[in-house]
């Protein structure tokens with residue numbers, strides 16, 4: 001079926017190399033509004049989104065993330081992306097956010113049962129919006145994993161994250177560092193995500 005929205009969903013891919021320039025506030029607002037218009041359990045609308053474009057803040061977050069992972073040890077059965085973060089951090093050369101010019105951090109009330117579900121709906125809306133606006137995006141999970149690490153917690157508090165909030169996920173957004181400047185839109189083949197019709 002030909003449909004622009006479905007096409008933007010099918011062709012959304014993760015971007016992991018960005019141009020330095022920050023997209024206009026008009027574009028960023030459009031992405032954020034797509035997130036704000038996501039559904040939420042019981043229409044709670046408790047998620048909040050920190051849109052970080054200040055390079056000093058992005059660098060400080062990256063420094064904390066590197067430090068936290070470098071001090072961690074792998075454990076048997078650990079999620080492989082976490083293992084990869086630890087290994088790369090231990091080399092001292094690790095930038096978890098791919099030097100994105102914009103990081104949108106999604107937080108929600110930690111005691112709220114739909115915290116992650118609501119933020120996931122919002123982040124996916126933002127990724128589709130980014131694709132349709134010719135921006136690249138990538139879900140970045142490190143701040144979620146490290147949300148309770150004291151140094152990160154204290155810095156996030158300085159940025160305005162409340163005591164009762166937890167980081168559910170974050171999103172790198174920017175112009176892709178591709179030759180065309182456009183996102184890679186080659187869909188990944190589906191090997192799972194089975195559908196069972198009954």
Ligand SMILES: Cc1cc2nc3c(=O)[nH]c(=O)nc-3n(C[C@H](O)[C@H](O)[C@H](O)COP(=O)(O)O)c2cc1C
Pocket residue numbers: 012013014015016081138139140141142188
């Ligand atoms: C919950 C979740 C967490 C993810 N965390 C990361 C991450 O921390 N870093 C990263 O580079 N990509 C991350 N991704 C992106 C996935 O690796 C990516 O979506 C997957 O490999 C499929 O590729 P595609 O997005 O290009 O279709 C995450 C995606 C999701 C949904």
